Amino acid sequence: MTELVGVFLARYYYVAFAVLVTVGLYMLIDSRNLVKKVIGLNIFQISAFLFFITAAYREGGEPAVIHEGGGPYVSPLPHVLILTAIVVGVSLTSLALALVVRIYEEYGTLDEENVREVISGD
Amino acid sequence: MKTPYSESPVITTTVRVVAPFALTYGIFVTLHGADSPGGGFQGGVIAASVFVMIAFAFGIGPTRDWVDERVLLALFVSGVVGFAGVTLAAVFLGGSALELGVFPVAIKWSIEAIEVAIGAIVTGVVTGLFFLLGQDRGGEKE
Amino acid sequence: MTIALEAVLVAFVVVAAVSAALLRDVLGAIVVFASFSLGLSVIWVILSAPDVALTEAAVGAGVLSVLFLVTVSKTARPDTDTLVSSVDYKAVAAVGLLFVVLLATVPALPEVGSTEAPAVQETVDGERTPYGYYIAESYEETGVENAVSAILVFYRGFDTFGEGVVVFSALVGMLVVFRKEVLG
Numbered sequence: 001m002t003e004l005v006g007v008f009l010a011r012y013y014y015v016a017f018a019v020l021v022t023v024g025l026y027m028l029i030d031s032r033n034l035v036k037k038v039i040g041l042n043i044f045q046i047s048a049f050l051f052f053i054t055a056a057y058r059e060g061g062e063p064a065v066i067h068e069g070g071g072p073y074v075s076p077l078p079h080v081l082i083l084t085a086i087v088v089g090v091s092l093t094s095l096a097l098a099l100v101v102r103i104y105e106e107y108g109t110l111d112e113e114n115v116r117e118v119i120s121g122d
Numbered sequence: 123m124k125t126p127y128s129e130s131p132v133i134t135t136t137v138r139v140v141a142p143f144a145l146t147y148g149i150f151v152t153l154h155g156a157d158s159p160g161g162g163f164q165g166g167v168i169a170a171s172v173f174v175m176i177a178f179a180f181g182i183g184p185t186r187d188w189v190d191e192r193v194l195l196a197l198f199v200s201g202v203v204g205f206a207g208v209t210l211a212a213v214f215l216g217g218s219a220l221e222l223g224v225f226p227v228a229i230k231w232s233i234e235a236i237e238v239a240i241g242a243i244v245t246g247v248v249t250g251l252f253f254l255l256g257q258d259r260g261g262e263k264e
Numbered sequence: 265m266t267i268a269l270e271a272v273l274v275a276f277v278v279v280a281a282v283s284a285a286l287l288r289d290v291l292g293a294i295v296v297f298a299s300f301s302l303g304l305s306v307i308w309v310i311l312s313a314p315d316v317a318l319t320e321a322a323v324g325a326g327v328l329s330v331l332f333l334v335t336v337s338k339t340a341r342p343d344t345d346t347l348v349s350s351v352d353y354k355a356v357a358a359v360g361l362l363f364v365v366l367l368a369t370v371p372a373l374p375e376v377g378s379t380e381a382p383a384v385q386e387t388v389d390g391e392r393t394p395y396g397y398y399i400a401e402s403y404e405e406t407g408v409e410n411a412v413s414a415i416l417v418f419y420r421g422f423d424t425f426g427e428g429v430v431v432f433s434a435l436v437g438m439l440v441v442f443r444k445e446v447l448g
Contacts, residue, residue, distance in 0.1 A: 004371075007370075007371050008367075008370060008371075010375040010376065011370050011371075011373055011375055011376055012270075012271075012274065012376060013274070013376050014370045014373055014376070015367070015370060016274045016277070016278060017366075018363055018366035018367050018370065019278055019281075019363070020277070020278065020281050021362070021366065022359045022360070022362055022363040022366075023278075023281040023282055023284075023285050024281065025359045025362060026285055026355055026356065026359045027284065027285045029355050029358065029359065030352050030355040031285075033290055033342065035290050035293075035294075035332065035335060035336060035339070036290060036293055038332075039284060039293055039294065039297050039332065040284075040285070042297065042324075042328065043281050043284065043297065043300065046300075046301065046304060046320070046324060047281075049316070049320075050304065050307070053308060053311050053313050053316060054311065054376055055373075055381065055383050056311075056313070056383050056384070057311045057312065057313075057376065057377050058377055058378075058379055058381065058383075058384040059377040059378065059379060061312050061377075061384070062312060063312045063313070063314050064399075064410070064411040064412055065409050065410050065411070066399065066402065066403045066409050066411055067409060072379075072384070073399055073411070074311075074312045074313070074384065075383045075384050075395045076395075076398060076411040076412045076415055077383075077394060077395065077398070077415065078383065079313050079315055079316050079412050080412055080415045080416050080420060080423075082313075082316050083315060083316060083319055083412070083416065084423060084424065084427045086316070086319050086320060086323050086324075087319070087323070087427060087430075087431055088427060088430055088431070089323075090323055090327060090328060090431075090434075091430055091431050091433075091434030092434070093328055093331065094331055094434060094438060095434055095437050095438055095441070097331055097332070097334075097335045098437075098438045098441040098442060099441055100335055100339065101335060101338050101339060102441055102442070104338075104339040104340065109340075110339055110340055110342065111342070
């Protein structure tokens, strides 16, 4: 049993990734406020980056700036993926927020249940 | 109930002092992306956040009038055209698309040029997104 | 020394995410999200990823939080009577399933920072991996010391071009949603 706990403790970032992804998904499913849903989507995305950056890390690794006599470097390839993913996340969120503003203008409410009622009542 | 926007002298003075340094830092990070951590994305978002900071201090409407929208348009369109131009120019010079080895300059300078193009795209688009989201929506609906 | 700092940061980030889920007030959730993003960007620095940390700090704690605040100012900040919203146990059971599945895969992953991790192996079965190639050759081929910039522009430049187009089309999409033709 303590061996299993030790196994999980040695991979602490991966356990934190599982917790954060779960929390983000819970916010996405369960919030009634539309803006909180978008916040949950962002928490989900940013926590997924934690998995990649942890996978690229190595003990005693330096940032991937190659110079003379540099020690072991961390892997630069996941960093490149995450850089693009962060900026794509900004585009996604801004488009989602524009839709939220339009929904508020059309239906006058930000609550998901009320929007559903108004749509089915039309 | 929306309170009318009132300028706070602390915020306006601080932003007036800090904004040039932050913009310089954004351009610095973009141009130094080759030899130290940084690059186009980072510098572009830092420069866009300078415009957001100015909009905090002086209001979104006055800032949008000061930063003429044609400047933003020119920024990101030139960024996209610059990037596409470098890509296609490599094809015309005999290599494959975006093969930076075919240019007569050292590869480091073409990488710098593309980083500047990326910074221009990200600055223009992120500032444009902020202004578009914060536009005045009064009077059209309801 | 770093272990204590990392433990505090991970705890801070998890507490921030859970409070963003539980707080009923939207403004409170936005502020807590900004601090979540800031804590995570310090974790990126500890994991030797300075480029990602710069971008995450500027984007997450900066531009994204401001976009959320502008949205709340354009729409509504609903009145709240309680501080914490109630937890829906069916939703917790549904996401708990995902949590259990993810946790079950964790023992198969290498330890954090282990030198045997496949992403940091220079050769595998006598053949050079992409990591080994980039570390060995990127400075000679490009003259650029920052390997991340070299990969972003020189080796994987087409993905970066696609990303520029995605960001541009987000702006166009926003114009379509608001049914305008100019930015003002």
